[in-house]
Amino acid sequence: MAIEMGYNLHDACQRYRNSERINLFWGILTGQIEEMVYHHQMRSISQLLQYLIKMKTLYSFQQESISSKAREAIVSEPNSPLPVKVNYRLSLFSMKQYQESAVMHNKLVMTEEQFFESLNNFYTDKTSLQIDELFQSAKQDLQYPKESIAFSLLFMQDDEGRFGKFLSTLIRQINQEKLSYVEQLKPILLGYSLISVSQFSRAIHMIDANISQNELNRYIQWVFSIKDFHSSQQVKPLDLEDLLRRLENCACFKH
Structure with missing residues (x-):
């Protein structure tokens, strides 16, 4: 029964993939999009x-x-x-x-x-x-x-x-503003082969000086795929492409 329900859910999401709302739901369900986006x-x-x-x-x-x-x-x-x-x-x-x-x-x-x-x-x-x-x-x-x-x-x-x-x-404007926010990071991070949490944090502060530490931690946790981030934690750095892709699927915006 559970398998059948799961299959039907997957089938329905694929069938209506042209719907932005369905795509958002499916992305959140599969962990590709941060739930905070919704x-x-x-x-x-x-x-x-x-x-x-x-x-x-x-x-x-x-x-x-x-x-x-x-x-x-x-x-x-x-x-x-x-x-x-x-x-x-x-x-x-x-x-x-x-x-x-x-x-x-x-x-x-x-x-x-x-x-x-x-x-x-x-x-x-x-x-x-x-x-x-x-x-x-x-x-x-x-x-x-x-x-x-x-x-x-x-x-x-x-x-x-x-x-x-x-x-x-x-909603389209919100998404466009998010992409613009992410675009501002590119020239700041472009010279790094791998980007650490500290480099990412500095870049965010450069384009968004009013962001709170809690919000910044939320970005870090989503982008670097970690839970309960703390400053002394060792986190594997990301290349720019992966970092930007993760950030585009995060609820990021100018504070």
Whole structure:
């Protein structure tokens, strides 16, 4: 029974090998890809959704405040100008007050300008082309002419667990950024026939000065195929090609 299930699993993965998600699953299952690659993708998606919800809350609160002031101005001072400058920093009191209001129960919808601005603010390291690519893919996913983005719909899967254009674009960008990260190491390590852990660590610090020791240890453990790495441990060095191939299958990114 177990053998048959294993065969069926292998057969299904081979049959649907054109699926990026299936390939990722199979790579993790067979030890070719670090499991953290999947978790990093899911965490990146979750962080973006949480940020968009936060920004929706902020934009709605601003609109509520402006509308309230407009009503006050009409009643008490019809000739006074409305304030046009909005404070982007909410106090804990005002946020709590807003969360208890009925606006929180509205749909998670932004204007196109708000959505584009939110992407820009969240992804400070992405190029304008990458931001525009995400923005356009979101509009393709939603497929309606309204000048608004129901962003919660962008984070849904179909019946077969496939992502839409927006999340597929985001994951592709994550993978491209990882490859770019790995490419930066090549000229640093190119002169070495074999690369030790200390040489690898120095190279990582040169391109990623903010990486934590725990994260660096995770890289080392995956790339050099060791468990529970400690600095005094003797580790067999790798040639550049093997090292880069292992790193490409690791969840590595700029910190």
